[in-house]
Amino acid sequence: MRFAFRACAENFARHGEVGAAVAVAVDGELAVDLWAGHADAARTRPWTRDTIVNVASTTKGLTAICAHRLADRGLLDLEAPVARYWPEFAQAGKAAIRVHYLLSHRAGLPAIGAPLPTEALYDWDMMTGALAARRPWWEPGTRHGYHAFTFGWLVGEVVRRITGKSLGTCWREEVAGPLGIDCYIGLAAEHDARVAEFIAIPPPLAGEPDLEAELIGQAGPMVQKALNNPPKTVADMNTRAWRAAEIPAGNAHTTARALARVYGALACQGEAGGVRVLSRQGIERARTEQASGPDAVLFGLPTRYGLGFSLPAEGTGWGSMGGSAFGCTGAGGSLGFADPDAHVGFGYVMNQMHTSIPPDPRAVRMIGALYESL
Numbered sequence: 510m511r512f513a514f515r516a517c518a519e520n521f522a523r524h525g526e527v528g529a530a531v532a533v534a535v536d537g538e539l540a541v542d543l544w545a546g547h548a549d550a551a552r553t554r555p556w557t558r559d560t561i562v563n564v565a566s567t568t569k570g571l572t573a574i575c576a577h578r579l580a581d582r583g584l585l586d587l588e589a590p591v592a593r594y595w596p597e598f599a600q601a602g603k604a605a606i607r608v609h610y611l612l613s614h615r616a617g618l619p620a621i622g623a624p625l626p627t628e629a630l631y632d633w634d635m636m637t638g639a640l641a642a643r644r645p646w647w648e649p650g651t652r653h654g655y656h657a658f659t660f661g662w663l664v665g666e667v668v669r670r671i672t673g674k675s676l677g678t679c680w681r682e683e684v685a686g687p688l689g690i691d692c693y694i695g696l697a698a699e700h701d702a703r704v705a706e707f708i709a710i711p712p713p714l715a716g717e718p719d720l721e722a723e724l725i726g727q728a729g730p731m732v733q734k735a736l737n738n739p740p741k742t743v744a745d746m747n748t749r750a751w752r753a754a755e756i757p758a759g760n761a762h763t764t765a766r767a768l769a770r771v772y773g774a775l776a777c778q779g780e781a782g783g784v785r786v787l788s789r790q791g792i793e794r795a796r797t798e799q800a801s802g803p804d805a806v807l808f809g810l811p812t813r814y815g816l817g818f819s820l821p822a823e824g825t826g827w828g829s830m831g832g833s834a835f836g837c838t839g840a841g842g843s844l845g846f847a848d849p850d851a852h853v854g855f856g857y858v859m860n861q862m863h864t865s866i867p868p869d870p871r872a873v874r875m876i877g878a879l880y881e882s883l
Contacts, residue, residue, distance in 0.1 A: 513541045516875040521546060524871055528556035528705055529859035530765035531875055534773025535883075536852045537781050542766050548705035548860065561691060561762045562705040562858050563746055565839030566867075568694060568761035572661055573612060573795065573817020573837075574771070574786060575668050575679045581791045584671050587612070587816065591663075594670045601644035610649050611656075611663045612816040613799035617645030618663065619656045619806050620734035629739045630658075631754040633675075637666045646731050647805065653814060654805030657735055661758030664817070677755040687784045688774070690767035695755040704752065704762060705860040707841070709743040721866065724808045735806050743862065759839075768845035768856025772836060775847035776854045792849065796820065796835035807866065838867030844876075851883060 513531055520526040528546035532539060548554040548562075579585035585594070587609040592599035598606070610616040621639045629635050640662055647654075656663065665676035672679055677695035685692045693700070713719045725733060745751055751760060774781035778789050787795065796815045801822070804812040813820035818835040836846025836855070841862030846855050857872045 513543045513875065513878070516878040517543055517545060519874060520871045524874075525711065525861060525863065526859065526871060527552070527708060527861040528560070528562075529857070529861075529871070530556065530560070532765040532769035532856045533879060534769045534776070534781075534854035537773055537777045539766065539769065539773075541769075544765070548703075550706055550708045556705065556860075557703070559691070559703055559764070560705050561693075561696075561700065561703055561764055562843075562860050563707050563751075564761050564763055564768075564843040564845075564858055565759050565841055566657065567768070567837045567839035567843045567845050567858075568757060568759050569660055570818055570837035570845055571680055571684070571692070571694065571761055571771070572664050572668075572676055572757040574684060574775075575676060576608075576612065576664050576817060577787050577791045577795050578679075578683060579668065579671055580794070581788045585667070587794075591667060594667050595641070597638075597641040598666075600642050603645065603649075606645075606649045608667060609799065609816060611660070611667065613653065613814045614656050614660065614812075615650050615653045615800055615814075616656065616663065617647040617649045617652070617654075618643060618659050619654050620646065620659065620731050621738055622730075622734065625739040627739050627741060627745060628750075630741060630745075630756060631750050633662070633755065636662045640666075652805045653800035653802070653812070655735070655807050655812065656758070657806065658756070658758045659735075661756055665755070665757040675755055676757040684771065684786060685767075688767075688770060688781065688786070690763070690770050692761060692763035692767040692771070694757055694761045696752040696762045698749060698753070700762070701749065701752065707743050707746045708861045710841070710862045710864065721864070728808065732806055732808070763858065765856035765858045768858070769854045770856075771854070772845050772847040772856065773854025775835075776849050776852050778849075792847075796833065796849075810866065838869075838872075840864075840867070842867075842869030842871055844868060844872045851880075853879070853883070855879065 530544035533541035779787040833849040
């Protein structure tokens with residue numbers, strides 16, 4: 510527990526933390542559950558034990574779990590064409606794209622070409638229809654590029670076609686509910702009072718370059734559309750419309766405790782408290798490397814992907830973990846991961862965004878301190 514206090518205190522004292530929580534499960538038991546700071550930019554609301562917050566792309570791991578559960582049950586064949594489950598997807602030369610390409614960011618569908626309004630984020634049929642009609646930006650399977658938002662609609666629609674349920678409903682009924690964790694993809698208004706305000710990345714100091722803006726400005730249309738079509742701002746992420754929608758690549762609202770618990774199950778052969786999240790075979794399948802190297806969307810930065818989960822790339826700050834580690838990071842800083850070698854599940858959530866290109870140094874500091882303490 511001391512490592513968490515030290516690392517967390519340093520983030521608040523030196524690195525601009527506003528409100529945050531960190532939790533660690535070891536051998537399936539919660540060993541660390543720490544929270545501090547404020548739930549709003551004005552620092553008028555304390556961050557409490559039950560504060561929940563948007564975790565951006567950390568959501569992708571939860572979505573992947575729902576897909577792998579179907580594979581465990583024999584209802585989803587990851588080698589099958591997507592069109593077997595979603596016939597409309599066969600348009601525009603996509604009849605042969607396999608399901609596993611969706612999970613490994615190799616489908617060539619990171620962006621929709623036609624400009625869409627912000628409101629499209631909240632219209633499931635509009636987004637899935639646009640993706641079904643879209644021709645891939647590259648030959649599927651030949652490259653990998655982060656499907657920052659489209660991942661959720663692509664995988665989520667396959668889950669919906671098989672189960673007849675939305676991704677958020679599957680998550681709630683099959684995983685979050687049985688585990689008893691405070692984690693939602695599609696948030697009811699009754700929870701709004703305890704949601705932390707998501708706070709935008711601070712602008713660069715006078716005279717300092719805005720490196721992220723420069724990268725986006727220099728990128729081609731595919732990358733720009735992948736990151737901002739439909740257009741969205743941090744202000745949008747604090748609205749009731751955003752919270753209520755099911756955006757399975759980027760709008761789960763949860764606690765660090767919940768992330769540690771679900772990833773703690775994946776770190777311990779897929780089970781926690783008598784609840785089976787994934788089979789052992791499913792975990793091995795999920796964390797098997799599918800793609801590695803320069804990312805076609807993330808400005809050529811090195812990324813590694815399993816099936817629905819990121820794998821630690823060399824030099825990214827969480828590569829010091831065992832070779833079995835897998836998880837998902839979120840824009841702004843959040844992170845959840847499982848390390849089966851160490852039997853560790855980790856969750857970090859925050860409201861002050863620091864960077865849209867993970868991993869965030871705040872999480873990295875806590876991870877380093879964690880492994881030093883084991």
